[in-house]
Amino acid sequence: MIGKAFAPSHITGFFYAHDDPDPLKMGSCGCGFTLEAGVHTASWPSNATEVYVDGMPSEASTTRTVIELLTDKPVHVESDMDMPVGGGFGASGAGAFSTALAVNRALGLGKTYNELSYAAHVAEVKNRTGLGDVAGMTLGGLVIRLVPGAPFTLDRIPVEAKDIYCVHFGPISTKSVLSDPREKALINEAGKKCLKELLRQPTFEQFMRLSRKFSVDTGLISPKALDTVEAVEAFDGMASMAMLGDTVFSTIPEGLSGNVIKSRISLCGARPIGANNE
Amino acid sequence: MIGKAFAPSHITGFFYAHDDPDPLKMGSCGCGFTLEAGVHTASWPSNATEVYVDGMPSEASTTRTVIELLTDKPVHVESDMDMPVGGGFGASGAGAFSTALAVNRALGLGKTYNELSYAAHVAEVKNRTGLGDVAGMTLGGLVIRLVPGAPFTLDRIPVEAKDIYCVHFGPISTKSVLSDPREKALINEAGKKCLKELLRQPTFEQFMRLSRKFSVDTGLISPKALDTVEAVEAFDGMASMAMLGDTVFSTIPEGLSGNVIKSRISLCGARPIGANNE
DSSP states (O other), rough: EEEEEEEEEEHHHHHHHOOSSSSSOOEEEEEEEEEEEEEEEEEESSSOOOETTTTTTTOHHHHHHHHHHHHOOOOOEEEEEEHHHHHOOOOOHHHHHHHHHHHHHHHTTTHHHHHHHHHHHHHHHHSOOOSHHHHHHHHSSSEEESSSSOOOEEEOOOOOOOOOEEEEOOOOOOHHHHHHHHHHHHHHHHHHHHHHHHSOOOOOOHHHHHHHHHHTTTTOOHHHHHHHHHHHHHOOEEEEEETTSSEEEESSSSTTOOOOOOOOBBBOOOOEEOOOOO | OEEEEEEEEEEEEEEEOOSSSSSSOOEEEEEEEEEEEEEEEEEEOOOOOOOOOOOOOOOOOHHHHHHHOOOOOOOOEEEEESSOTSSOOOOHHHHHHHHHHHHHHHOOOOOOOOHHHOOOHHHHTTTTTTSSSSHHTTTOOEEEEEESSSSSSEEEEEEEEOEEEEEEEEOOOOHHHOOHHHHHHHHHHHHHHHHHHHHSSOOHHHHHHHHHHHHTTTSOOOHHHHHHHHHHTTTTTTEEEEBBBBEEEESSSOOOEEEEEEBBBBBBBBBEEOOOOO
16 A cells, blocks of 8 residues: 655744653744645555665655554655755645655554644654754645644745745854753744744735745845845835744745746645545 | 625535534634636725626625725625526625625725635524635635634645535525524534544545435435435545535536536636736
């Protein structure tokens, strides 16, 4: 039995983190959006667990953790990614979440969607690859995370499937960013303010403005990324930095150079895919 | 400013109702699924509020209520429906929800998705056109309603976008069904059992079996609908009755006759549509 699933990318515009000894309660609040660029995963029962990413055997620690959380049975898992890992696209979360959905089908585990999403969230937290991406992926769209951890307490800013352009410069070490206590405090203060402001005026444009401000006030944005944001703004577009990757996301392609990833906001979240890819 | 939005159909397989003087807390628990067949709505500011459905001026009481709940400003609203009203497709809820999203954009109301969904839910309850459809439409897919009313407490059974075939025989009066206290008690007891059973084995097949059992045990299924269900089963398909309409939904077309509506489970919920229909 082959199980197939898809999970969209998720880009966070601003956030604040919440630590907790329980990985289910640990997470982040903030706001981000899902993209149609994402991760496709297929899985089937196997003699030993194997995880392939883009055709190569892979460590894929978050994916391996979610498999362990769901089953003792060995499975073959292969994921194909539309986006780079470490770029702030939530690739690890999308890999884990699509794997959870695919394995659930492949092995007939009979889990509900929430159960699978919580397993993927816990896998992310345990591997320190993300805090809020899986939550965003459960809904699709421009998702507001109101309370950290699971069960996910979410709202959305109504937005159509608009085009989003991304350019990725290189990875940022999430661990190093979040381990400096002063940086962490700065991020959390700025993130809380942003969320308050966004709820006063919950529009896409306000999200973009607050994200941009957050990226600068926290010092998280690289000089290259800031230059790129300003270049986009010179063409009357809106842009900011993906949290946490050296990636700029923009409403227009003008001002971006290099390998530009064009995608659209995905109003559909992570989901099973049928045998005929429906 | 033109606002456009789409809401999928929602078909409930089994349910139990919860009364409450507060329309926000009134609702139903149970399980149902959304379909790609749905309601497209466009709205723009106007001198007087006008509501058109399929090109004709319409009473559309649930839609008019949601407009009143959201704004004093007059708006033009036109909805185009892929499905019949009163057929158990949640047409009134989809009309109201897509209208809420469209009016929010047309008038720049700056509401969040949850706020708009609650307004649509309240409009449904006040007009007695539905109890749980809007909740299902917020997620898309095969949606389990765990707690009645808002905020919606939901889970999903992971399922791919499988084909669903429907045939509609005629309307059922929701008011008359739910006003007989003995019938109501029977429905509620059967619905609670179904939900418990479904959570033990949360699969699409279990949902279909429990829905079929519910439709027969409550006496809600018409003789014609039951004949149709049995005809489908003779071809090894699964089928049941849409709650609350004289409509049969089926996994296969064989066994159905007359005007068969072919659609697919929609894994995307109600959403804004862009100017270019994206």
